[in-house]
């Protein structure tokens with residue numbers, strides 16, 4: 001059965017074909033290397049406490065329209081004022097209402113920006129670089145491992161960081177084999193859209209040891225951030241809760257405070273050991 005994910009991947013391939021017809025890869029690369037490199041993405045997440053990657057998203061396949069009139073750079077500026085370490089920008093147009101122009105507008109603010117899309121071709125990596133992104137998302141469930149590895153290498157050679165998205169143990173292992181330094185656990189299964197709030201805690205021990213860990217999807221409030229912190233997240237990636245928020249600046253600030261609390265004080269959950277133990281150890 002064809003899933004939404006299959007549809008999204010097909011749409012991505014068609015957009016690449018159309019874009020290549022307008023501007024061949026060589027020309028795009030030339031334009032991209034002349035563009036200023038965006039601020040480093042992964043390094044912005046590495047500090048103490050849980051960093052917030054705040055997302056610009058107008059719609060989604062599971063929710064339909066969420067914030068159809070959202071202005072990407074205005075929204076992103078509010079995130080930055082609230083203390084977001086980085087901004088994720090959906091560039092997929094059909095189901096998420098995004099565009100590369102949104103990405104460029106957000107990156108122009110000088111914030112580390114992630115291209116969130118369904119990447120299937122190196123061309124899309126260079127589009128991200130040309131738009132001023134600091135990172136691209138690669139979805140392990142969408143790519144066979146050689147393609148995942150190839151796109152990962154292409155992005156690294158373009159000077160971009162890569163957020164490798166996984167949602168099971170096999171994908172976590174693949175992320176390790178390709179040398180991922182930044183791994184996101186998507187609590188939402190992109191094939192079924194089912195949200196599993198225990199997904200991060202379950203998969204955290206299986207992530208590559210040196211990688212930064214991002215908890216993605218379904219983070220609603222300070223309690224969810226505290227939980228992610230206690231489960232060993234370096235960052236949370238938050239979309240819907242922020243695009244629906246009446247005051248996105250204050251909402252980011254509140255999430256950030258919760259993430260700091262969790263590692264700071266006796267009032268919150270004790271630190272736990274996230275490394276695999278016993279027979280689980282790799």
Ligand SMILES: O=P(O)(O)OC[C@@H](O)[C@@H](O)c1c[nH]c2ccccc12
Nearest residue numbers: 186216217218219237238239240241
């Ligand atoms: O809106 P939420 O539940 O906070 O989720 C944000 C983000 O995790 C989600 O948009 C996402 C995670 N991985 C993706 C891959 C493609 C498109 C979207 C996504």
